[in-house]
Amino acid sequence: MDFLIELLISTLIVVGGIFGLVGSFGLAKLPDLMTRLHAPTKATTLGVGAVLIASMAHVLWDEGRLSLHELLITLFLFLTAPITANFIAKLYLHTEPNLAAKLPSATTEYGWANFDPPPRSGDDEPDSLTGPRRGD
Amino acid sequence: MIAHALLFGFGCFGAGLLLNLYRLAKGPSIADRVLALDTMVINGISLLILYGISSDAAVYFEAALLFAMVGFISTVAYCRFVLRGDIIE
Numbered sequence: 001m002d003f004l005i006e007l008l009i010s011t012l013i014v015v016g017g018i019f020g021l022v023g024s025f026g027l028a029k030l031p032d033l034m035t036r037l038h039a040p041t042k043a044t045t046l047g048v049g050a051v052l053i054a055s056m057a058h059v060l061w062d063e064g065r066l067s068l069h070e071l072l073i074t075l076f077l078f079l080t081a082p083i084t085a086n087f088i089a090k091l092y093l094h095t096e097p098n099l100a101a102k103l104p105s106a107t108t109e110y111g112w113a114n115f116d117p118p119p120r121s122g123d124d125e126p127d128s129l130t131g132p133r134r135g136d
Numbered sequence: 137m138i139a140h141a142l143l144f145g146f147g148c149f150g151a152g153l154l155l156n157l158y159r160l161a162k163g164p165s166i167a168d169r170v171l172a173l174d175t176m177v178i179n180g181i182s183l184l185i186l187y188g189i190s191s192d193a194a195v196y197f198e199a200a201l202l203f204a205m206v207g208f209i210s211t212v213a214y215c216r217f218v219l220r221g222d223i224i225e
Contacts, residue, residue: 010141013186017148020182024152027175028159033167040175051145051182058138058189069197073181073204080208084174087215092167094219
């Protein structure tokens with residue numbers, strides 16, 4: 001039984017390490033920011049998750065008590081990873097020069113979010129929330 | 137067996153930190169650098185937790201939690217500063 005638990009903990013640590021390495025390698029290797037954004041935010045979160053589960057299993061096996069710190073860290077990382085990714089994507093959309101010119105023209109009347117003004121309606125959101133106009 | 141797995145994990149996350157450092161130095165845009173810093177924080181959290189497993193001390197989990205919070209806040213603050221020129225408007 002001890003052997004099986006040790007095997008479980010070791011496997012989780014190794015899988016977490018491989019996921020973390022793949023995420024960081026993708027960050028260094030992939031060609032542009034939108035593809036780079038996808039590698040670490042998914043793979044590294046999975047890697048940290050596996051390591052945290054390994055740590056919980058280790059404390060449970062070694063000391064016989066349930067450790068909840070790790071769940072707190074996992075919850076926090078899972079909540080904040082998409083917010084961070086969204087912020088960085090927004091940063092890219094607003095700072096990359098000539099990004100709007102590279103887009104094909106939108107086929108609907110609404111245009112592209114962040115680049116075209118939204119359609120007008122009476123109770124729409126205020127002007128301060130709209131992005132920069134195309135051609136500014 | 138756990139000691140060997142821990143060694144492997146330290147190696148993986150250490151190599152990951154070096155790859156992030158390469159991206160941080162190379163850029164090319166400011167968003168790449170922010171993303172590299174954010175990933176460095178996540179790899180640092182993993183290293184702290186692995187060290188906590190290997191040394192059987194509970195302190196490192198508190199450190200990892202603080203690290204996660206500070207990393208998130210700093211990424212959001214950096215993005216807002218570049219986008220708006222101000223952090224709290």
